[in-house]
Amino acid sequence: MMKPSKTLSATAGNKSRGSSRWLAMVLVRALVVILCVTTAVFFLIRIVPGDPSKMILGEYSTPEALESMHHALGLDLSLGDQFLRFVKILFTQGDTGNSIISGTSTRELIADRAPVTLLLIGMASVFAIIIALLLATLAATNKDKLPDHLIRIFPTITLGMPVFWVGLLLILMFSVRLRWFPVGGVGEGWGGTLHSLALPAITVAFSQIPTLVRSLRAQMLDVLESDFVVTLKAARIPRAIIMFKHVMRNAALPTLMLFGVNLSYLIGGTLVVEQVFGIKGIGSLLFSSIAKRDFPVIQGIALYCAISVVIISLLVEIISRWLDPRTKGKS
Incomplete structure (x- = not known):
């Protein structure tokens, strides 16, 4: 017959393992949601019509000036390259880059x-x-x-x-x-x-x-x-x-x-x-x-x-x- 102390120990161990598995699943789910939100925010904003370079330079800016501004802002890169650059800055600096208008860090502004x-x-x-x-x-x-x-x-x-x-x-x-x-x-x-x-x-x-x-x-x-x-x-x-x-x-x-x-x-x-x-x-x-x-x-x-x-x-x-x-x- 199993001793009561061993039974209580086994029950406590099962409870601890069950709580650990539940907490791990919840944390993984939260991480997946954050990654999905990160991806959605990046691509959805770029679907909205409008050119940030024109907002900075004005409607009557020359094509050469727009091209130079696109290069400075990294908008001349492909969406994939822009996304990789965005993720790198986000996870290494905890930031999404500098403001296009003021040049100040987004983290500082927020x-x-x-x-x-x-x-x-x-x-x-x-x-x-x-x-x-x-x-x-x-x-x-x-x-x-x-x-x-x-x-x-x-x-x-x-x-x-x-x-x-x-x-x-x-x-x-x-x-x-x-x-x-x-x-x-x-x-x-x-x-x-x-x-x-x-x-x-x-x-x-x-x-x-x-x-x-x-x-x-x-x-x-x-x-x-x-x-x-x-x-x-x-x-x-x-x-x-x-x-x-x-x-x-x-x-x-x-x-x-x-x-x-x-x-x-x-x-x-x-x-x-x-x-x-x-x-x-x-x-x-x-x-x-x-x-x-x-x-x-x-x-x-x-x-x-x-x-x-x-x-x-x-x-x-x-x-x-x-x-x-x-x-x-x-x-």
């Missing part, structure tokens, strides 16, 4: 604008989570009552609203009429920065709240109807403890995974909202680079955003597996 954009994304995420928790809890605890009906109607209406249109409405209401927030730009100091980014962050969060509320409400209702919650109620455990310690903890996991999936939409919405509110972040840099056909900067922004989404989605998946007791020990 790093200069990134803090404001990252802060805006962080604030939008916090607002989305807090508001979704409050609305979903109110709806789940008042099932089929007036608050529940109003909150269930809310996602249906708001999902069809473009984020830039919501931003314009909020500016008219809270900046022009009530004057609670500045119309645009970023204030000075931490207090001024947070105050000026509050309204844009709420605008970005507005696009994520409907799906989060709908998902979290459904999960909370399922947990509230489960047997262990009925037992806790029969034991006269305080309602607040049941909701926040047991119900919300078990219902939050699927919503967390949904939030990770929708993160790409949140980042994309942030770039658009920056234009609406006149914030000099990565979004304004992206739109100005698109207008000027600045290939390296467009590629850099697209790649850094895509890699950020892949990494954060990977972390959400790892955290979700770690928090979910049903996946612990599965090979």
